[in-house]
Amino acid sequence: MRHFRNITVKEISTLTCDSCGEQATQGDYTFHEFITVNHHCGFGSMHGDGKQLSIDLCQQCFFGMCGDILTVIGPTYESxxxxxxxxxxxxxxxxxxxxxxxxxxxxxxxxxxxxxxxxxxxxxxxxxxxxxxxxxxxxxxxxxxxx
Ligand SMILES: [Zn+2]
Structure with missing residues (x-):
């Protein structure tokens, strides 16, 4: 026999771009195009050993910052x-x-x-x-x- 208890699960409902403030909810296609970076800094990091870095960016801001140096792999119209x-x-x-x-x-x-x-x-x-x-x-x- 199995006994169950109710648990609360949290999921992301809205993303806010840390650069421009654009918001997207689960139903928006832009929600799934947000780029999130989470990084745990190690020894020698300029941000400090053990610090946690986190950023959420909409696709436009991400492209504005990194588009020029980005490596894009996969289905592409570019040969x-x-x-x-x-x-x-x-x-x-x-x-x-x-x-x-x-x-x-x-x-x-x-x-x-x-x-x-x-x-x-x-x-x-x-x-x-x-x-x-x-x-x-x-x-x-x-x-x-x-x-
Ligand atoms: Zn943005």
Whole structure:
């Protein structure tokens, strides 16, 4: 024979974006697109050993913060070759930004391609810094001024 007792189960009813404040409830499709990060900090963490980090972000804010460096795997309309090219392009552009200088035609081409990608993504990206930094480097290399 089994004896039962009632228990209370808690479930998430509403999510609030920690960045923009957007709210979504279980019935909203956006509810299931929220990104949650929970992290337990260990030794050497800049946040403090043993601290717990937690953040809930709507998909727009998450994309604004991380979309440009995100690795997306799985069903995609983008071919694997194109995805790989974009990843290679992003890393090459990062090297140029770290060097803070364009020294040859090849680097100029990389920077211009990356500027194109960033330009297209401008309306959804909250971080246009890379775009402007690369444009400045290209203009410096080409000897023209953005202003
Ligand atoms: Zn948000």
């Amino acid at each position: 694997p070759e194109r995805f790989e090219n974009n990843t290679r392009l992003r890393l090459a552009a990062r090297n140029i930004l770290l060097a803070k200088k364009i020294t040859n035609k090849e680097e100029e081409t990389i920077a211009l391609k990356r500027v194109n990608v960033l330009w297209d993504a401008q309306h959804i990206s909250a971080e246009p810094n890379e775009l402007y930094q690369l444009m400045d480097l290209v203009f410096t290399y080409q000897g023209v001024s953005r202003n």
